[in-house]
Amino acid sequence: MALQQPTPPIVMWSPRETDASRASWSFFRASNLATFPTEQTLLFTCYGARIGIFTNDTRRPSVLEALRPMLPPGWQPLPSAQGVCYYLVDVQEPEAGEVTYTVWMGSECLVEEVDQEVALDELASALHVTVSCHAPDDWLFVHAGVVAWNDRALVIPGVSHSGKTTLVKALVEAGATYYSDEFAVFDRQGRVHPYARPLGVRDSQGQVTKESVQALGGHAGTEPLPVALIVSAQYQPGAVWQPTSLSAGQGALRLLENTVLARTRSALALQVFERVMHTATALAGTRGEAASLALHLRALFARRVDERT
């Protein structure tokens, strides 16, 4: 497929539309991205999703260099922009010493005239979503935290702000191998693959800081694993973990209700989750502090390994 200018049939201006954003869009619209300078282009693939980021930033190092450490985990460079989902980063210096950033996802303005930190945070966050939505149907992305012990995965399905990162962090600190605090990536055999981005740890004010798993004293897994346990845990201060066992179908439902493309890949999801539930058991309950549950789950895993051997 030939690379074309970014002129989707319908240009959807965001509510933040201003003269600046129009000018920004016009700049890229007038450009041919196929021949965009390579040093102003970042093309990569992750789980088969093809993504291109283009910028007018000619400084060295450019905004793209600052973005590299924030790219989705396991990304690989792409040789061409063919078929990519594209992002545009417009960098302006309206006054000396003041640099602003406007980020476009296709024709949608994500953020306008913000500082670099905000722009990159928004862009990095959107890239994770793009990967999960545009990976080919060999993959199924489920919002979940994932860790492993003894070559078996523990999956904690849950939406953003449900406390899964807090629990994943506690599990890693309890000795688990880190796989993800955002996505359980399933293959067609029902095995879970790593999506080991830095953990986005939220403080009591809601501020998120990125922490590498190494900084927590842990390490990230690299191999796909069968799932041993699915834990659906709602946080409630002071609660004691007294879970109920879920049936296989109920476990599959907990995964499905957190699946990114549940509506369009429903047949695949049903098949994959059936395979997951061959090896997995599922628990649901209300949890108190994450560290306490982490120790409980570690002991549970140890018992399961004993039973297997």
Added chain:
Amino acid sequence: MSNPRARTTDLLKQPTGDDLVIFDQHRNIAHTLNRTAALVFEHADGTRDVAGLVSVLQAELNETADEDLVLMTLDKLRRAHLLEDAGPRSAETLRASRRRFVRKIGLVGALTLMLPVVETAVAPTPVMAQSGSATGGDSATLPPGLCVSNDQACANGL
């Protein structure tokens, strides 16, 4: 009243463990049916009346299965929009069935295991899956590059 008939259109079915997971493509919701509910669903093909379904449950589950259990199960399936001819029974009839069956459970505790379970979950859009918003968004509210009414189509793909 006509024999109960399970819906067959716009449904994906996947046996999972002892359960049957069903995805309703029309409503974008998923259900998991336990064995009792799955047996009634699978055998409610319009050829069997309630007595016929009782026979199925007695043969497959337990001889103590009765008409009240089948009526309760059909009611749950009906509420989940999994029956074609969903002419509702009167609320009083259903309440009476439930009362009789609950009384029987009191006498025969093992019947608890036969109670029909139909659990339902909404299949989220990508935005809902991320945010957990139950109301947040159909595809019209998604960013254009992520609008996945057909996930093969990438609205912002070059």
